[in-house]
Amino acid sequence: MPRTIDTAGVRAAALAMLMLAAAGGTVSGQEFAGREKLRAQSDEFRRDVIRMTDGVYVAVGYSASNVTLIQGDRGAIIVDTASDPVEARAVRAAFGNRLDAPVRAIIYTHGHPDHTGGAAVFAGHDNPDIYSHQLLVEGPPDIARGMRDGGDQFGMTLPDSLYINAGIQLQYGRVTPPTREGYVRPTRTFSGDELSLTIAGVRLQLLHAPGETRENIAVWLPDQRVLMAGDDIYRAFPNLYPIRGGRLRPPEPWIASLERMLALGAEHLVPGHTRPITGAANVRAALTAYRDGIQSVLDQTLAGMRKGERPDELVEHVKLPPPLADHPYLQELYGSVAWSVRAIYADRLGWFDGNATHLFPLTERERAAKIVALAGGADQVLARARDALAAREFQWAAELADYALAVDSGLGDAQKVKARALTELGERQSNANARNYYLSSAQYLLRGLPPQ
Ligand SMILES: [Zn+2]
Numbered sequence: 206m207p208r209t210i211d212t213a214g215v216r217a218a219a220l221a222m223l224m225l226a227a228a229g230g231t232v233s234g235q236e237f238a239g240r241e242k243l244r245a246q247s248d249e250f251r252r253d254v255i256r257m258t259d260g261v262y263v264a265v266g267y268s269a270s271n272v273t274l275i276q277g278d279r280g281a282i283i284v285d286t287a288s289d290p291v292e293a294r295a296v297r298a299a300f301g302n303r304l305d306a307p308v309r310a311i312i313y314t315h316g317h318p319d320h321t322g323g324a325a326v327f328a329g330h331d332n333p334d335i336y337s338h339q340l341l342v343e344g345p346p347d348i349a350r351g352m353r354d355g356g357d358q359f360g361m362t363l364p365d366s367l368y369i370n371a372g373i374q375l376q377y378g379r380v381t382p383p384t385r386e387g388y389v390r391p392t393r394t395f396s397g398d399e400l401s402l403t404i405a406g407v408r409l410q411l412l413h414a415p416g417e418t419r420e421n422i423a424v425w426l427p428d429q430r431v432l433m434a435g436d437d438i439y440r441a442f443p444n445l446y447p448i449r450g451g452r453l454r455p456p457e458p459w460i461a462s463l464e465r466m467l468a469l470g471a472e473h474l475v476p477g478h479t480r481p482i483t484g485a486a487n488v489r490a491a492l493t494a495y496r497d498g499i500q501s502v503l504d505q506t507l508a509g510m511r512k513g514e515r516p517d518e519l520v521e522h523v524k525l526p527p528p529l530a531d532h533p534y535l536q537e538l539y540g541s542v543a544w545s546v547r548a549i550y551a552d553r554l555g556w557f558d559g560n561a562t563h564l565f566p567l568t569e570r571e572r573a574a575k576i577v578a579l580a581g582g583a584d585q586v587l588a589r590a591r592d593a594l595a596a597r598e599f600q601w602a603a604e605l606a607d608y609a610l611a612v613d614s615g616l617g618d619a620q621k622v623k624a625r626a627l628t629e630l631g632e633r634q635s636n637a638n639a640r641n642y643y644l645s646s647a648q649y650l651l652r653g654l655p656p657q
Contacts, residue, residue, distance in 0.1 A: 249479045
């Protein structure tokens with residue numbers, strides 16, 4: 206064989222490959238486009254203290270959620286407080302002398318721990334009033350604690366090599382374990398629709414705006430035209446249903462809250478997570494897309510339900526229509542359209558999908574034993590599962606492995622096949638909650654721990 210090398214040809218081929226890769230045109234580029242999309246979202250979380258207008262600053266990227274400083278004549282107001290005292294101290298240091306003590310008031314937009322866990326750091330010895338809606342301190346918590354490990358959607362136990370981000374935050378609970386030691390109970394709550402205040406010479410309105418949580422309030426500064434929306438909007442499809450466990454976040458009040466915020470005509474919008482928006486037209490565009498996105502999914506789901514469609518049928522066709530599907534605030538990096546559809550169905554009609562076969566189904570174990578026997582035994586099922594992996598049918602591979610595991614949960618080969626299938630599924634996801642949950646479950650299987 207002559208050892209001549211067509212260097213020009215090699216260079217041309219390499220250049221073509223590079224161009225394809227740059228355009229996302231390679232097979233692997235397309236296959237992992239979701240992962241790269243999620244990776245690009247991390248840019249939202251670069252650390253920054255952003256000046257919205259005179260006296261209003263937002264700390265982004267120091268904690269899971271945003272912290273806003275409103276500096277008045279005779280003291281400061283803090284809206285949301287970071288996840289824990291460690292991160293709150295980092296935010297306070299980043300504000301530096303923009304924060305002129307004392308802190309007169311702390312406002313919780315809602316009760317989630319990543320917004321309320323650092324209050325003690327900002328309160329210090331200033332004894333500020335702590336404001337929230339009354340619903341924050343009464344009624345059942347949003348989180349069904351102790352029923353499902355909520356850490357997996359955040360990838361709390363994933364090794365760094367597998368972790369990208371948590372969709373609307375760089376991380377929650379990975380650097381410092383979740384703690385409530387920095388939480389301070391609200392001292393001033395209101396039950397109605399609205400509370401008008403003047404604190405440190407700053408006029409504020411607290412508007413009850415249920416969305417991701419029922420107690421969410423939007424904080425409106427009418428003079429500066431700045432709106433802090435809490436978790437009613439962030440740069441990702443809304444998390445209408447949390448896979449860590451919880452009820453549907455009701456779409457209708459969420460839509461009404463977005464309408465209410467649109468009517469304010471804000472010049473600046475500070476979401477609970479991801480970077481703030483400036484410019485009335487940009488604020489209006491984001492709020493409008495968010496409202497229309499939720500409305501569209503709700504309308505399509507209800508229309509299908511009226512035709513008798515079951516959840517598995519609904520998720521086949523309920524999608525965001527163009528141009529909403531391409532809107533940067535509606536990418537499914539955190540919430541998911543399909544999960545929302547299933548939750549809306551369950552909320553309206555309950556668990557039963559209308560198929561009489563499902564009224565009293567076989568147990569998982571009974572069904573699996575019959576399927577495995579039908580296939581010629583667990584070895585055959587696993588062989589087909591490996592075929593499915595090779596054919597990149599990863600969901601089918603996981604389902605086949607589940608049949609084997611339902612019969613014998615200690616079957617090591619089945620655990621490995623399932624772990625591989627879940628890893629492949631996770632690596633192709635753009636949704637952070639799905640990725641983190643897939644990969645966490647795979648890690649548990651590989652370590653021989655019971656899956657969640
Ligand atoms: Zn939040």
